[in-house]
Amino acid sequence: METFKEYNFLSPKIIQALEDIGFLSPTTIQKKVIPFLLKSEKDIIALAQTGTGKTASFGLPIIQKINLELDYPQALILCPTRELCIQITRDLCCYSKYISLMKIIPLYGGVKIDNQIKSLHNKKTHIIVGTPGRILDLIRRNELHLSNIKYLVIDEADEMLNMGFKEELDSIMIKLPKRRQNLLFSATMSKYMNVIAHSYLMDPIEIITGKKNIGSDDVKHIYYISNPNKKYLALKRIVDINPDIYGIIFCRTRKGTKEIAESLIQDGYNADALYGDLSQAQREFVMNRFRKKKLQFLVATDIAARGIDINDITHVINYNLPDESEIYVHRSGRTGRAGNTGISVSIIHYREIRILREFEKKIGKKFEKIMIPSGKEICQKQLLHFIEKVKNVVVDEPSITKFFPDIQKKLESFDREELIKRFSWIEFNRFISYYNNYEDDINNEIYSSKIDSSMIHVKKKKYFVKSKKLKKESFSKLFLNIGYKDHLTKLRLINLINEAVSTKKSRIDIGNIEILSNFSLFEVKKCYQKKILMGISKINHFGKPIFIKIKN
Incomplete structure (x- = not known):
């Protein structure tokens, strides 16, 4: 099997970084693209299925070819979304972690532009990774200069036009030097790829692994x-x-x-x-x-x-x-x-x-x-999966031994079969109870009259579950020191409650939820009050400690 180490054209520092993250052998697209980019200045269109390592395909050659002595951006990588921008930046930083002078900056919308401008001013930047909208905004503010770009990468190129970035791309291209290498990467060859290739590339070479627009064999x-x-x-x-x-x-x-x-x-x-x-x-x-x-x-x-x-x-x-x-x-x-x-x-x-x-x-x-x-198939699958986990669990003997006499004494009245039933029921009463309330086969059109209509139509779902049998006195009102200014939503609050209680046995009964500017109020069934108070107080929300108390 060919390894990156055998590639005599990649620097030892890059090889070491790849080994640290477990990248030992190049993928098919990497074998084709990396050597080509290291020795050629021609434009390329590279098509490969997702998950095959396209970022390393263009990232490794660009990192290798960057002149660290120059103090301006030499490579621009455009991508359609913030998440992809962050991911590419993270990957490139991993690949270049032993190249101490290498500077890579992500530029994307949804965050304060002032901080990004400071980063551009304070760092000798070599590689820019960005979304079209934010890149163009910085160009228009005269804060980003791309006149020395040697390498332009458009990642997820088909999605760029699909998301309506044609105008932004055109405006960015005007600011780039004519003499540059253009690299288009995508998983599919759509009509949008043809538009981009015709507009921005000069006599490109196609590098394709597998067949165009074909799904992965894995x-x-x-x-x-x-x-x-x-x-x-x-x-x-x-x-x-x-x-x-x-x-x-x-x-x-x-x-x-x-x-x-x-x-x-x-x-x-x-x-x-x-x-x-x-x-x-x-x-x-x-x-x-x-x-x-x-x-x-x-x-x-x-x-x-x-x-x-x-x-x-x-x-x-x-x-x-x-x-x-x-x-x-x-x-x-x-x-x-x-x-x-x-x-x-x-x-x-x-x-x-x-x-x-x-x-x-x-x-x-x-x-x-x-x-x-x-329902029967699901309960059986879940139960057998649990049993398999029990079989494979590694017991920390020293930790459990000191408690074992007390455990044996508590359970000595139960035979083996009874113990298995009880432990299985603790783990699976939620599944069994739930699926016992429904017709076993939902492949047909007949449903049990026991089905709650709010479970069928998702649009009728509420943020809370309040049983008609529960009286108002059975609920506690709790106060939180975070509100919508802290990015708290009803959805996220329910997540916090579930995380605090960590129960899979039943649904938590939650009453009214009120998210205000700087704090929030919500109602929970009193039997969960203690767990929620203890659990949520240990959680940080966007780095902010949470203070919770009972509201009188």
């Missing part, structure tokens, strides 16, 4: 058929049948994204939403939680999910199908990355089968139909 494509008003129920069954799922749920609209995330949180799942209206601080907060696996599900729109580069995402779920096959390729490419396998799931109506068949033809992959799992 991703399995499956679909479930559901009635539209049962789609949310189907989603819950799909995630419940996969105990170790860690994934992204794609929705078409911001409103749908928020509603699905709120519904999942309310039903006890560890989820949050990512969409365009969030501030940059909020988006980074959500992404950091997802990247650190403090969130199991990220519910996102297509635009917000650009630049999510996490190698161990197990599933991508298309709650709504995209309009174009190219977008589907980008979505499914969030999983099955860096040699891992993944699953792309679509929840569709019968009328959408035709769209899937078109996708099959265009991306060259077969979609497998799967029946929505029954």
